[in-house]
Amino acid sequence: MNALLSLLAVGVLIGLAALASGAGLGFVFAVVLPYLAILLFLGGFIAKIVGWAKSPVPFRIPTVSGQQKALDWIPQNKLESPVTGFQVFVRMALEVLFFRSLFRNTRAELREGPRLVYAADKFLWLFALLFHWSFLVIFIRHLRFFTEPVPFFVTALESLDGFFEVGIPFLFLTDLAILAALAFLLGRRFANPQVRYISLFADYFPLFLILGIVVTGVLMRHFAKVDIHAVKALGVSLLSLSPAVPAGLGALFFIHLFLVTTLIAYFPWSKLMHLGGVFMSPTRNLANNNRTVRHVNPWNPDVKPHSFDAWKEEFKDEIAQAGYKLERD
Numbered sequence: 001m002n003a004l005l006s007l008l009a010v011g012v013l014i015g016l017a018a019l020a021s022g023a024g025l026g027f028v029f030a031v032v033l034p035y036l037a038i039l040l041f042l043g044g045f046i047a048k049i050v051g052w053a054k055s056p057v058p059f060r061i062p063t064v065s066g067q068q069k070a071l072d073w074i075p076q077n078k079l080e081s082p083v084t085g086f087q088v089f090v091r092m093a094l095e096v097l098f099f100r101s102l103f104r105n106t107r108a109e110l111r112e113g114p115r116l117v118y119a120a121d122k123f124l125w126l127f128a129l130l131f132h133w134s135f136l137v138i139f140i141r142h143l144r145f146f147t148e149p150v151p152f153f154v155t156a157l158e159s160l161d162g163f164f165e166v167g168i169p170f171l172f173l174t175d176l177a178i179l180a181a182l183a184f185l186l187g188r189r190f191a192n193p194q195v196r197y198i199s200l201f202a203d204y205f206p207l208f209l210i211l212g213i214v215v216t217g218v219l220m221r222h223f224a225k226v227d228i229h230a231v232k233a234l235g236v237s238l239l240s241l242s243p244a245v246p247a248g249l250g251a252l253f254f255i256h257l258f259l260v261t262t263l264i265a266y267f268p269w270s271k272l273m274h275l276g277g278v279f280m281s282p283t284r285n286l287a288n289n290n291r292t293v294r295h296v297n298p299w300n301p302d303v304k305p306h307s308f309d310a311w312k313e314e315f316k317d318e319i320a321q322a323g324y325k326l327e328r329d
């Protein structure tokens, strides 16, 4: 049901954009909505990060899986239990670039007996990595629509991505990779009963939305050609804040752009914010230096020490009056 609803939502978005392109709403869909989406994105992204940055983190709670720094003769596992800022940086970089913790992902299955069996599950890691890297490369390649002259690294990335020179225009490896990855990520939610049970609208919607963006992009490149000069004129005008909508953009382009606009506006309010959240996660960005630094919980009440001698001094008259003899006199 959640999958159907999100598919329907993407269908409605596609329908709206198709209608708008025929109804002379080009300026709204190519200029007003993309600008609004970017404002929403920036506002939402910053608000989320500031909110997380302001949350108190009174304890050191890094998730570790190795020997922490202790006595000199006990070898510390610098990667799994980082103690310095640099070690945290290296662990974070490996997490962000290669999804190290997802590599350890396991699958639980109930076999005959009944017996609960855990097995390694590297496919999720592999396809998640393929998806994110392909998305990044596609995103960087798209800079050619917004820049004149096109930066050298965009052209270099484009030749590398089209290295096999299959078809005209060349087929990009990242297009194939992202389609395969999206198929896997969606298929996993359908095929695995446990994952299906916990999958919400918000899990399917971004997948279908991105699938819509990729499919319309591939269609534009290989099947229903668009006027790239017109697209570039729009892109450059948008980036230079002097928007102008050229003629000849076509319905497919408006659909592609509207789905992208939706993705941008939706981003900060969705689970996609893990892009920023991973850096703000105290289980990842804190050093495990509990044995080398004394951490005091700032929420602790300010308890003033009251020594025995100070107490004795305070009550010495009462003690004498009562005739008590204290042991430590």
Ligand code: HEM
Residues within 6 Å of the ligand: 135, 138, 139, 141, 142, 145, 169, 172, 175, 213, 214, 215, 216, 217, 218, 219, 220, 221, 222, 226, 228, 231, 235, 253, 256, 257, 260, 263
């Ligand atoms: C999240 C952002 C976006 C994603 C993931 C995306 C994805 C894609 C993909 C996968 C393709 C297929 C060909 C290729 O890989 O280059 C494509 C093509 C295309 N995209 Fe996008 N796109 C995005 C944003 C945009 C924007 C903002 C524009 C408008 C300026 C745009 C305009 C186009 C055009 C004109 C093509 C056809 C390219 C060609 O014929 O070579 N895309 N897009």
